[in-house]
Amino acid sequence: MEVHRRLLSTSPEYVANRARIETRMRQLRMAGGTAERFSGVARVPVVVHVVWNTAAQNVSDAQIASQIDVLNADFRATNPDVSTVPGPFQPLVADSRIEFFLATTGPDGAPTDGVTRTQTATVAFTDDDAVKADATGGADAWPADRYLNVWVCPLDGFLGYAQFPGGPADTDGVVITTTGFGTTGTATPPFDLGRTATHEIGHYLDLFHIWGDDGTGCSGTDEVADTPNQGGPNFGAPGFPTVSCSNGPDGDLFVNYMDYVDDAAMVMFTHGQAARMEACLDAVRPTLFSTSRRPVPSGPVVSWGPDRIDTFVLGTDRALYHKWWDGSAWGPSVTDYEYMGGICMSAPEVASWGPDRLDAFVLGTDRALYHKWWDGSAWGPSVTDYEYMGGTCLSPPEVASWGPDRLDAFVLGTDRALYHKWWDGSAWGPSVVDYEYMGGVCLSPPEVVSWGSDRLDVFVLGADNAVYHKWWDGSAWGPSVVDYEYMGGVCASPPVAVAWGPDRLDLFVVGTDSALYHKWWDGSSWGPSVTDWEYLGGVCTTAPTVVAWGPDRLDVFVVGTDSALYHKWWDGSAWGPSVTGYESLGGVCTSPPRVTAWGPDRLDVFVTGTDSALYHKWWDGSAWGPSVTGYESLGGVVSDFRQPAAPDAAPPDESATGETEEVAGAAMAAAPGA
Numbered sequence: 001m002e003v004h005r006r007l008l009s010t011s012p013e014y015v016a017n018r019a020r021i022e023t024r025m026r027q028l029r030m031a032g033g034t035a036e037r038f039s040g041v042a043r044v045p046v047v048v049h050v051v052w053n054t055a056a057q058n059v060s061d062a063q064i065a066s067q068i069d070v071l072n073a074d075f076r077a078t079n080p081d082v083s084t085v086p087g088p089f090q091p092l093v094a095d096s097r098i099e100f101f102l103a104t105t106g107p108d109g110a111p112t113d114g115v116t117r118t119q120t121a122t123v124a125f126t127d128d129d130a131v132k133a134d135a136t137g138g139a140d141a142w143p144a145d146r147y148l149n150v151w152v153c154p155l156d157g158f159l160g161y162a163q164f165p166g167g168p169a170d171t172d173g174v175v176i177t178t179t180g181f182g183t184t185g186t187a188t189p190p191f192d193l194g195r196t197a198t199h200e201i202g203h204y205l206d207l208f209h210i211w212g213d214d215g216t217g218c219s220g221t222d223e224v225a226d227t228p229n230q231g232g233p234n235f236g237a238p239g240f241p242t243v244s245c246s247n248g249p250d251g252d253l254f255v256n257y258m259d260y261v262d263d264a265a266m267v268m269f270t271h272g273q274a275a276r277m278e279a280c281l282d283a284v285r286p287t288l289f290s291t292s293r294r295p296v297p298s299g300p301v302v303s304w305g306p307d308r309i310d311t312f313v314l315g316t317d318r319a320l321y322h323k324w325w326d327g328s329a330w331g332p333s334v335t336d337y338e339y340m341g342g343i344c345m346s347a348p349e350v351a352s353w354g355p356d357r358l359d360a361f362v363l364g365t366d367r368a369l370y371h372k373w374w375d376g377s378a379w380g381p382s383v384t385d386y387e388y389m390g391g392t393c394l395s396p397p398e399v400a401s402w403g404p405d406r407l408d409a410f411v412l413g414t415d416r417a418l419y420h421k422w423w424d425g426s427a428w429g430p431s432v433v434d435y436e437y438m439g440g441v442c443l444s445p446p447e448v449v450s451w452g453s454d455r456l457d458v459f460v461l462g463a464d465n466a467v468y469h470k471w472w473d474g475s476a477w478g479p480s481v482v483d484y485e486y487m488g489g490v491c492a493s494p495p496v497a498v499a500w501g502p503d504r505l506d507l508f509v510v511g512t513d514s515a516l517y518h519k520w521w522d523g524s525s526w527g528p529s530v531t532d533w534e535y536l537g538g539v540c541t542t543a544p545t546v547v548a549w550g551p552d553r554l555d556v557f558v559v560g561t562d563s564a565l566y567h568k569w570w571d572g573s574a575w576g577p578s579v580t581g582y583e584s585l586g587g588v589c590t591s592p593p594r595v596t597a598w599g600p601d602r603l604d605v606f607v608t609g610t611d612s613a614l615y616h617k618w619w620d621g622s623a624w625g626p627s628v629t630g631y632e633s634l635g636g637v638v639s640d641f642r643q644p645a646a647p648d649a650a651p652p653d654e655s656a657t658g659e660t661e662e663v664a665g666a667a668m669a670a671a672p673g674a
Contacts, residue, residue, distance in 0.1 A: 001209070001213055002127055002161075003127055003129075003161055003162070003163055004163075004164055007163075007167050007168075011167070011168070014166055014167050014168075017165075017166030017167070018164065018166045020166075021165060021166050021206065021280075021283075021284055022223070024279070024283050024284075024354075024355070025206070025223060025276060025279060025280075026223075041076075041097045041098070041099055041551075042097060042098050042099070042278070042281050043099045043100070043101060044098060044099070044100050044101070044148050044281075044288060045101060045102075045103040045104075045114070045146065045147050045148065045288075046068065046100050046101065046102055046103060046114060046147065046148045046150055047102075047103050047112075047114050047115070047116065047142045047147045047148070047149055047150070048064050048067075048102070048114060048115050048116070048150045048151075048152060049115075049116045049118065049131075049138070049139040049141075049149065049150065049151045049152070050064075050115060050116065050117045050118070050152050050153075051118045051120050051122075051125075051131055051137075051138050051139055051151060051152065051153040052117070052118070052119055052120065052153070052154075052178070053119070053120055053121070053122060053123055053124075053154055056186060057153070057154055057178045057186065058117060058119075059152055059178060059181060059182065059185055059186055060184075060185050061113075061115065062184060062185070063181065063182040063183075063184045063185035063186065063187070064102070064115060064152075064182065065182075066182040066183040066184050066194065067181055067182035067183070067194045067197055068100055068101065068102060069183075069194075070182070070183060070193065070194030070195070070197070070198065071099075071100045071194070071197060071198060071201065072099050072100055074194075074195070074198045074257065074267075074269075075095075075096045075098045075099065075100070075198070075201075075269070076095050076096065076097070076098075076099065077093055077094060077095045077096070077268065077269070079267060081264070081267045082267050082268055084255070084267055085255050085267060085268055086240040086241075086250070086255070088250040089250065089253060089255065089268075092226055092253070092268070092270040092271060093268045093269075093270075094268075094269050094270055094271040094273065094274035095274065096269055096273075096274040096277050096278065097274070097278060098205075098277060098278070098281070100148070101114075102114030102115065103142075103147055106142070107142050107143055107146070107147075116139055118134075118138065118139045120137040120138065120153075121137060122137040122138075122153075122154075123154065124154045124155060124156040125137075125138070125153050125154065125155055125156065125175070126155070126156050127158070127161045127175075129171045131151045131153045131175055132149075132151060132170065132171050132173070132175075133170070138151065138153070139151065140170070141169070141170050141171065141172065141173060143169070144169040144170075144172035144173065145169070145285075145287045145288065146287065146288065147288075148173060148174075148201070148204065148288065149172065149173030149174075150173060150174055150175075150176065150197065151173065151174070151175045151176070152175075152176050152177075152178060152181050153175065153177070153178060154177065154178050155175065155177035155178075158177070159176070159177050159180040159191055159196045160174060160175055160176040160177055160180060160196045160197070160199070160200045161174070161175050161200065162174040162175070162200040162201070162203035162204045163203075163204070164203060164204070164206060165204070165205075165206055165280060165284045165285060166284070172204075173204065174197065174200035174201055174203070174204050175200070176196050176197050176200060177196070179191065180192075180196040180197075181194070181196070181197065182194050190236075190262035190263060190264065191262065191263050192263060193263035193264060194263070195257060195263040195266050196263070198257050198266075199257050199258060199266070202257055202258050202269070202273070202277070205276075205277035205280045205281065205285075206276055206277065206279075206280040206284065207222070207224075207258050207273055207276060207277065208221075208222040208223060208224075208258070209222060209233065209258050209259070209260075210222050210227050210230055210252075210253060210256050210258040210259050211230040211231065211232050211233055211259070212229075212230070215232060216231050216232035217231065217232075218231050218244075218245035218246075222258065223276070224270065224272035224273050224276060225272050226270045226271055226272040227253055227256065227270055227272065227273070228245075228247045228250070228251070228252060228253050229245045229247055230244055230245060230247065230252045230253070230259075231244035231245040231252075232244070233259060233260035234252055234254040234259050234260060234261050235260050235261060235262075236261060236262055236265070237261060237262050237264060237265040238252070238254045238261065238265065240254075242254055253270070254266075255267050255268055256268060256269070256270065256273075257269055258273070279355070282354070282404070283354055283355065283404055286403040286404050286453060287403070287453050287454075296351075296352050296401070297449070297498070297547070297596075298349055298350060298351040298352075298398070298399045298400060298401070299349065299350065299594055299596075300312045300313065300347055300348050300349070300350060300594055300641055301350075301594045301595070301596045301604070301606055302350045302351065302352050302358065302596060303352075303596045303597070303598035303604075304352040304354070304355055304356060304357060304358065305355050305356070305598065306327075306598055306599050307325070307326075307327035307598060307599070308324070308325065308326065308327060308598060309324065309325040309596060309598060309604055310322065310323075310324045310350065310352075310358060311323050311324070311606060311614070311634075312340075312348040312350055312360060313337070313347075313348070313614060313636060313638045313639075313640065313641045314344050314347060314348070314638065314639045314640035314641070315337075315636070315637060315638070315639060316637050316639050317343075318342070318343045318344050318345070318639065318640075319339060319340065319341055319342050319343065319344070320340040320341065320342050320344055320348055320360065320362060321337035321338065321339060321340060321636065322337060322338040322340055323336070323337050323338065323634065325604075330634065334632075334633075334634060334635065335633070335634060335635025335636070336635065337635075337636055338383075339383075339384070340360075340372070340379070340383060340384060341383070341384025341385065341386075342362060342364070342370065342384070342386055343364065343365050344362040344363065344364070344370075344640070345362070345363040345364060345365055345367065346362050346363040346396035346397070346640070347362075347396060347640040347641060348360050348361070348362050349361045349362070349396060349397045349398060349399050350399075351399040351400065351401045351407060352401065353401040353403065353404050353405060353406060353407065354404045354405070355376075356374070356376040357373070357374065357375065357376060358373060358374040359371065359372075359373045359374075359399070359401075359407055360372050360373070361389075361397040361399055361409060362386075362396075362397075363393055363396060363397070364386075364388075366392075367391070367392045367393050367394075368388060368389065368390055368391050368392065368393070369389040369390065369391050369393060369397055369409065369411065370386035370387065370388060370389060371386060371387040371389050372385070372386050372387065387432075388432075388433070389409075389421070389428070389432060389433060390432065390433025390434065390435070391411060391413070391419065391433070391435055392413065392414055393411040393412065393413065393414075393419075394411070394412040394413060394414050394416065395411055395412035395442075395444075395445035395446070396411075396445055397409050397410065397411050398410045398411070398445060398446045398447065398448045399448070400448040400449065400450045400456060401450070402450035402452065402453055402454060402455060402456065403453050403454070404425075405423070405424075405425035406422070406423065406424065406425065407422060407423040408420065408421075408422045408423075408448065408456055409421050409422070410438075410446040410448055410458060411435070411445075411446075412442050412445060412446070413435075415441075416440070416441045416442050416443070417437060417438065417439055417440050417441065417442070418438040418439065418440050418442060418446055418458070418460065418470075419435035419436065419437060419438060420435060420436040420438055421434070421435050421436065436481075437481075437482070438458075438470070438477070438481060438482060439481070439482025439483065439484075440460060440462070440468065440482070440484055441462065441463050442460040442461065442462065442468075443460075443461040443462065443463060443465065444460055444461035444491075444493075444494035444495070445460075445494060446458050446459070446460050447459040447460070447494060447495045447496060447497050448497075449497040449498060449499050449505065450499065451499035451501065451502055451503060451504060451505065452502050452503070453474075454472070454474035455471070455472065455473065455474060456471060456472040457469065457470075457471045457472075457497065457499075457505060458470050458471065459487075459495040459497055459507065460484075460494075460495070461491055461494060461495065462484070462486075464490075465489070465490050465491050465492075466486060466487065466488055466489050466490065466491070467487040467488065467489050467491060467495050467507070467509065468484035468485065468486060468487060469484060469485040469487050470483070470484050470485065485530075486530075486531070487507075487519070487526070487530060487531060488530070488531030488532065488533070489509055489511070489517065489531075489533055490511065490512055491509040491510065491511065491512075491517075492509075492510045492511060492512050492514065493509055493510035493540075493542075493543035493544070494509075494543055495507055495508070495509050496508045496509070496543060496544050496545065496546050497546075498546045498547065498548050498554065499548070500548035500550070500551055500552060500553060500554065501551050501552070502523075503521070503523040504520075504521065504522065504523060505520060505521040506518065506519075506520045506521075506546065506548075506554055507519045507520065507521075508536075508544045508546055508556065509533070509543075509544075510540045510543060510544065510558075511533075514538070514539045514540050514541070515535060515536065515537055515538050515539065515540070516535075516536040516537065516538045516540055516544060516556070516558065516568075517533035517534065517535060517536060518533060518534040518536050519532070519533050519534065535579075535580070536556075536568065536575070536579060536580060537579065537580025537581065537582075538558060538560070538566065538568075538580070538582055539560060539561050540558040540559070540560070541558075541559050541560065541561055541563070542558055542559040542591075542592035542593075543558075543592060544556050544557065544558050545557045545558075545592060545593045545594060545595050546595075547595045547596065547597050547603065548597070549597035549599070549600055549601060549602060549603065550600050550601070551572075552570070552571075552572035553569070553570065553571065553572060554569060554570040555567065555568075555569045555595070555597075555603055556568050556569065556570075557585075557593040557595055557605060558582075558592075558593075559589045559592060559593065559607075560582075560584075563587070563588045563589050563590070564584055564585065564586055564587055564588070564589065565584075565585040565586065565587050565589055565593055565605070565607060566582035566583065566584055566585065567582060567583045567585050568581065568582050568583065583628075584628075584629070585605075585617065585624065585628060585629060586628065586629025586630065586631075587607060587609070587615065587629070587631055588609060588610050589607040589608070589609070590607075590608045590609060590610055590612070591607050591608040591638075591641045592607075593605050593606065593607050594606045594607075594641065600621075601619070601621040602618070602619065602620065602621060603618060603619040604616065604617075604618045605617050605618065605619075606634075606641070607631075608638045608641050609631075609633075611637075612636075612637045612638050612639070613633055613634065613635055613636050613637065613638065614633075614634040614635065614636050614638055614641065615631035615632065615633055615634065616631060616632045616633075616634050617630065617631050617632065
């Protein structure tokens with residue numbers, strides 16, 4: 001807190017950043033959870049800077065490894081001593097879904113063991129950040145947007161300190177004293193179990209001390225709802241219960257990592273603390289972690305947080321309409337919708353890059369792209385107005401978000417080439433109304449998926465009805481800006497892609513026999529091969545809808561020839577109910593299903609019925625509701641709630657910008673299937 005107060009008094013940028021971060025965290029808390037933009041486990045690369053004055057302080061690789069082991073156990077709630085949590089507090093114990101590993105690649109791209117070693121003339125450092133710079137006897141930080149910097153050094157009379165998110169990059173990270181680091185070597189009781197680093201990294205991920213830093217009063221807060229109000233820090237190894245601030249009978253949560261007790265006494269984070277740390281990674285440190293987390297897919301149904309769903313449809317007047325589930329009820333009501341204006345020529349495409357944030361895109365009657373957004377408090381430009389984004393588009397827009405305040409939109413131009421524009425957090429590129437030309441002659445709208453930060457994979461059908469692929473790797477398009485990778489197949493539906501983890505893709509199409517086919521990227525190669533497909537059976541009358549609610553989990557939905565909904569799933573080891581079998585979910589569906597997952601083992605499915613109303617069913621982890629074959633009516637008279645189909649024919653001389661296409665020959669030369 002001394003570092004925090006110093007930065008508040010000296011850095012206006014830090015003041016502004018902290019205000020912004022806390023506003024975001026309060027929005028999350030009011031929404032009932034974390035950002036949940038990703039499911040799975042975030043893996044954070046760590047660099048340990050060992051700064052030593054005496055040889056004994058040059059801690060060993062084994063001691064560093066012991067500290068990483070402690071962090072991974074503590075943040076995943078697999079530490080054996082979590083069993084010592086008093087009974088009344090056991091339901092609060094949470095898995096933070098965060099893991100740590102020593103970096104394997106340095107800032108220059110060269111291999112590394114994730115450790116730097118620096119001998120210093122300084123006998124003991126203080127909290128003035130001198131240890132964080134070569135020039136003042138320490139070691140310079142590695143880029144804070146890519147690494148968690150941990151400095152291990154002799155400290156003058158205290159165990160460690162951290163910098164909250166929002167501070168200067170060159171001092172971002174945590175500092176741990178040599179005698180409080182890891183579990184071997186120089187680690188000294190009672191701080192020899194590695195919990196100092198757990199505590200300080202909690203601060204680095206935006207956790208406050210559990211007593212709220214108001215001295216010994218009862219008016220402070222740690223901004224976490226499930227930690228009891230507490231009158232100051234605890235020390236040593238308190239007995240249960242330890243009562244303060246009238247918090248009996250259970251008293252203080254002194255077993256929490258964010259108290260000041262001995263290492264052996266602190267053993268847990270709470271669900272609220274885990275949610276705050278996950279939100280910090282998702283919203284404040286999004287470029288830090290490599291991850292098995294997956295960005296939220298876009299579409300007419302989207303979920304930006306736990307127990308939150310936003311659904312968009314077109315009415316019979318072609319205007320946009322909206323309804324939402326807030327965790328307890330449908331708004332504006334079960335059967336009513338919010339009117340959002342417009343005369344739309346495409347079903348809505350909606351993306352969410354953060355908590356309580358929505359970006360909706362449609363085509364207008366002039367085939368240009370239009371945009372509106374919800375910023376957490378109001379619709380922009382207004383409830384019924386739209387931002388004009390140019391283009392003459394042959395396909396509905398496809399939008400992906402790979403990080404906070406980032407959007408990538410793709411359309412087909414009237415030359416059937418692919419065009420792209422992006423929002424980088426401050427401006428649209430190439431401009432508000434212009435597009436990047438990406439070549440090809442495409443017979444399906446683009447399918448776009450992101451499996452990690454600054455990564456995009458785009459799939460289309462070529463003129464031969466085979467699938468073609470291009471990708472953005474963070475620095476360049478592959479195989480090139482205008483070229484595509486050939487992936488085979490003779491497809492009767494546009495491709496559908498999903499990512500359940502980093503460097504993992506699953507691709508589905510319907511074949512000319514109306515059966516479902518599948519291929520996958522496992523991080524090193526395509527299976528069954530680049531051009532082959534796995535046969536999954538069925539007689540499908542719609543393109544598949546696929547969702548992943550966790551690592552190595554897929555749920556696939558199609559409509560059958562009887563217009564009922566059918567479902568199959570991959571559980572990590574086998575397809576259910578079988579490789580070629582499907583579970584019947586009933587209904588008479590007049591649209592392809594749209595599905596979202598707002599949490600592990602949770603699915604919400606939407607279709608339109610023969611009365612053009614919207615219908616809903618859900619999987620709650622144990623059963624389908626309202627029943628296996630039943631649906632909840634959500635009312636409305638819906639004119640468009642479908643997945644994109646193949647584009648209609650269009651004039652040959654117009655591009656997505658509406659200008660004469662001067663590079664048609666080049667487009668044909670690079671075209672899929674040409």
